[in-house]
Amino acid sequence: MSEPFVRLANLRRSFSQGGETIEVLRGIDLAIRPGEIVALLGPSGSGKSTMLQAVGLLEGGFTGKIEIAGIEASALSADARTALRRDHLGFVYQFHHLLPDFNATENVVLPQLIAGKGAGEARARAEELLTALGLGHRLTHRPSQLSGGEQQRVAVARALANRPGLVLADEPTGNLDEATADKVLEQFLKLVRGEGSSALVATHNERLALRMDRVVRLHEGLLA
Ligand SMILES: Nc1ncnc2c1ncn2[C@@H]1O[C@H](COP(=O)(O)OP(=O)(O)OP(=O)(O)O)[C@@H](O)[C@H]1O
Numbered sequence: 001m002s003e004p005f006v007r008l009a010n011l012r013r014s015f016s017q018g019g020e021t022i023e024v025l026r027g028i029d030l031a032i033r034p035g036e037i038v039a040l041l042g043p044s045g046s047g048k049s050t051m052l053q054a055v056g057l058l059e060g061g062f063t064g065k066i067e068i069a070g071i072e073a074s075a076l077s078a079d080a081r082t083a084l085r086r087d088h089l090g091f092v093y094q095f096h097h098l099l100p101d102f103n104a105t106e107n108v109v110l111p112q113l114i115a116g117k118g119a120g121e122a123r124a125r126a127e128e129l130l131t132a133l134g135l136g137h138r139l140t141h142r143p144s145q146l147s148g149g150e151q152q153r154v155a156v157a158r159a160l161a162n163r164p165g166l167v168l169a170d171e172p173t174g175n176l177d178e179a180t181a182d183k184v185l186e187q188f189l190k191l192v193r194g195e196g197s198s199a200l201v202a203t204h205n206e207r208l209a210l211r212m213d214r215v216v217r218l219h220e221g222l223l224a
Pocket residue numbers: 015016017022024042043044045046047048049050051204
């Protein structure tokens with residue numbers, strides 16, 4: 001069996017608030033294999049976003065081990081963490097966070113230019129992804145000219161643009177109606193599987209979670 005792409009060991013995070021300490025993550029262990037799509041289920045406030053922020057190397061304040069692509073992240077400098085994030089991770093949020101003044105293609109091109117890819121190659125990749133997501137007829141629309149589901153699909157294309165080994169998605173369809181959420185999730189899963197990426201998808205939707213390869217549940221700071 002292949003080595004995990006992500007390995008978390010005894011991951012902990014607490015917050016101090018008004019003299020009280022809340023232990024949100026109390027020793028998380030998790031391994032995600034290359035290409036595996038894992039649903040992270042848990043009620044509101046259980047710590048799903050906190051855990052994704054840790055794995056996404058977006059925040060400090062954690063203890064324990066976070067290993068991505070065989071690299072132990074906690075020992076790295078800030079620059080090296082940024083490089084690890086850029087080279088291996090893609091993010092999809094509940095709200096798309098697309099750049100309003102750029103069209104769909106440009107929003108997907110931009111992270112590739114930042115990663116050092118040439119403009120022609122980046123544009124071809126953006127168009128390939130957007131077309132695979134059924135947006136071939138919306139390439140030059142700006143976010144305000146797209147529906148909620150279309151905006152979220154552009155965000156999915158952007159997350160996958162640099163071929164990340166791991167996609168982190170925080171309630172990626174939480175802002176959509178049920179029918180649209182189903183469709184966007186279906187396309188997301190198909191694309192991630194086609195690309196061979198792993199994914200960790202936070203949701204409180206049991207039904208959507210069951211369409212992924214494995215479900216883990218956050219309960220009282222631990223994974224069940
Ligand atoms: N910066 C912070 N300071 C203090 N407490 C925090 C902070 N960030 C998160 N928390 C607390 O940590 C707990 C977990 O929050 P988190 O956002 O990770 O939950 P979640 O499972 O993603 O919830 P939701 O499904 O509602 O998004 C909450 O009780 C929250 O109040």
